Amino acid sequence: MTKVINDPSDFKEDMIAGMVRAYRRYFQRVPNATGVMVPSAPRAGKVSVINGGGSGHYPVFAGLVGQGMMDAAVIGDVFTSPSNEQAYRVAKAVASDAGVLFSYGYYNGDVMNFDMASMRLEDDGIHVETVLVTDDVASAPPTEHHERRGIAGGFFVYKALGASSARGDNLATVKAMGEHANAHTRTFGVAFDGCTLPGKSEPLFTVDAGKMELGLGIHGEPGIEVGDIATAQELAKIMSTRVLADPPDGASSDVAVIVNSLGRTSDEELFVLYKDVAGELEQAGLNVHETHVGRLTTSLDMDGCSLSLFWLDDELKPLLEAPADCPAYTRIGS
Amino acid sequence: MTKVINDPSDFKEDMIAGMVRAYRRYFQRVPNATGVMVPSAPRAGKVSVINGGGSGHYPVFAGLVGQGMMDAAVIGDVFTSPSNEQAYRVAKAVASDAGVLFSYGYYNGDVMNFDMASMRLEDDGIHVETVLVTDDVASAPPTEHHERRGIAGGFFVYKALGASSARGDNLATVKAMGEHANAHTRTFGVAFDGCTLPGKSEPLFTVDAGKMELGLGIHGEPGIEVGDIATAQELAKIMSTRVLADPPDGASSDVAVIVNSLGRTSDEELFVLYKDVAGELEQAGLNVHETHVGRLTTSLDMDGCSLSLFWLDDELKPLLEAPADCPAYTRIGS
């Protein structure tokens, strides 16, 4: 549960205030809105890329705001989509002549609010496009890929969008790159224990002893199935199998990998997991181009982890390898 | 507790194996030893900087191995100093003509093992120096600064050592820089709940409801005092006061800050804490040069956080700002 807290109803504002003070070198607060933006935005001719959603998932979303990544993030309350008003204000603050691209995980509330904001922005003469992250293979069958939830694989989509817009691609191209990246991303996660909303003392779900939840949500939703607790080796097999079950069309054998902790799971455990994941991927004939291990999309103090695969091709590789500098991710260009 | 695990007695080896597979782009395994090293070491004329200690503290120690940071890390079992044999082997593998510098947090077991290794290395004709990290203000009074434990402030010491050796300083200078950095670092931490050793089901300590432990250890040691649980604002005041109580001699007003989670405490909570820490530091007349928020020294799944201050001067600032590229920290030189 949340221990470092003042009045729970101030949690979001306190968090944003601290974040902005800590990371002045990357971003500033959007005046009069619950969001952060790079000081260099808007830049003429550059599409402004904005992500956003509920908080509780750091470094998603604000931790990805910086050069080569997002121009701004809209910050909602914990696990709650920001209102259309806030999405509208943040976008207004950074919108350039090249347009605005919204990107966020596919959730009903976010879609409603960002779509309402998009309509208002279009009314103001601003071009807006949206790329939804839909990487969670557990949440819908392959035929309904576009109906899947967005979880940790979003990192790859945001990275592609940031790099595409940074090199000066136009709005249609940035959107195409983001959709292509999303189409090439798959994630599967498991949970060992639930998380607790700030100010509350009971977790949103609990997991019975000896069990784990398969197909996790990142807002304290329970898993989609319940399974027996497994060894790290078995877990690596389960997760790899699920992620590999539904590769993108025309997939190459080059992949980038994220082994993600939802919060409480330690990096040490992620490494133990990756040892066998690497073996599974190799056996499946894949060539791992690079791996990121750590907390890339969290759910407060949830105990759990996920595996994301990003199938690379000639379009996506340079976007992944492009330089970036934001609080959660810095990359020196190759 | 640890959920992603095979046989607990394989935990360290599984972890190293996964780490090495994930981070081939930064380091490789030291042949025949429990450690990792950059492929470029040893480099003639460059002091080889090595840190190490028990595991369970990721990104300390191996996550800091990379260009501009550590040349190698010696990896012990969870919370247990590596043996002198392993420290010796790792140092042998990377030792250059310019010598070897060991750096690690001040703990009895580590000192014994690294000192034994140093003696053996000296016998082999290798110059060895040691810089101990002693930043924990809770563990000994100011008069016994050199007897303090090493905790999250070690990041600043390792960064200074890495940058000094990378720019070609000789062994005496690298050591002097490291000692200077350590003399300018102070940390104070609190714990809300204990951590559990891999394979065990009971935590190493528990915290009574409504209480917190002040002066945390990073190996599941309980705190040095027990206090009442506090709001984030009160906590910021307590932590700032303790860290500021004993500034280094000739301290300037420029500081770098780390707000660190021991594992379970979320980044969101760290930001809430930093909001008021920033206010406290400002009130104390300090000028915050930069802030790092996140998990920089952990203790498995422990619930707790710490505040580190690093007083900058003309020697230390360029070392902090020098480029670095390792799994846990990448910095584009300024």
Place this chain on the structure above:
Amino acid sequence: MSIQVVQTIFESILETISAKEDELGKLDAVAGDGDHGIGMVRGLKAAHKTTQDTSTTSPSQLISDAGASFSDAAGGSSGALVGILIITTGNKLQDDSMDTVHVAEALELGLTRMCKLGKSGPGQKTMIDTLDPFITSLKTQVDKPLSDAWQAALPAAEDGMNATATMTSQKGRAAKLGERSKGHKDPGAVSMFYMLQTVSEVLKSA
């Protein structure tokens, strides 16, 4: 309907929902993210504040303004959906004709927009399953004064709410967890009923 009645309505709704915050959160946690109680209270606090701080003399305008504040502060699905319902109702109403016919009409337009925004309709285990039968019932009693008609329409709302327990959710975060939600009422359907019930009490005593 006077400014004061609008103020009392939002004050009373805030009171009711605050008392039910945990219940709503727990219902949402069954298969969703557990924030429905917190979000509704946050939104209603903002709406209530707007009704207190206002300088407007138009009750219908005040309803719209309160709806906008609610929507912004609540966020999430319910911020958008309940928000559009309140805003639309306020926009559509005229200060001089707030009788049952016009109120039913305004609510109906609100419901239509809600369904459009949510790409949803009755039977999908949402707040709509409370609101839709309520409005249908209200429309059959347009000859009664608002307070009587409103009260008479509540049983339909209650039945609608209870029926959500037998449905499988197809909308919102809970959609991915349809099976787990069976046997539990939808949190949005429950909060919608509490709100309608509270409005009834205010209207009766106004």
Place this chain on the structure above:
Amino acid sequence: MSIQVVQTIFESILETISAKEDELGKLDAVAGDGDHGIGMVRGLKAAHKTTQDTSTTSPSQLISDAGASFSDAAGGSSGALVGILIITTGNKLQDDSMDTVHVAEALELGLTRMCKLGKSGPGQKTMIDTLDPFITSLKTQVDKPLSDAWQAALPAAEDGMNATATMTSQKGRAAKLGERSKGHKDPGAVSMFYMLQTVSEVLKSA
């Protein structure tokens, strides 16, 4: 002392300490890091393996080799300290003179090096408080055969171990938490006693 006795000693110690792993861990967790049981078992497994896989025909060499394996696998303070004790004992002993006098002498040199390495001595709430009185007692009974002398020295070791409960720790991780450790025996003192006791049993039945 034969190769087999050395093998049996390490096998029995491993068995004893494995059975006490949790007890030792809990004692260490009072004010330390809780790894003493795990670390000792890990070290002893390695030592045991070395005594099984060995090709040496020298019992004293085997003791040294086992000590080196122990030290490397255990790590931590006890890896270094118990390691140097075992290694030194093996190095100092001659295969043809393993009587009480020589064993006491070898152990004493081990203890000296342990104190030097740990910058410590008796009275600081460590394993030394078990080992030091044991060796002192052993030295007073050099006329007895090793197995009798060893057994006769055990009560001194036990008293030393028990006395650590009244001390405040000044060494190791627990040093920073001196006050909390009061009233609890030192984990290293306890494991040292169990090891000495187990050696006694092996010697008696050899």
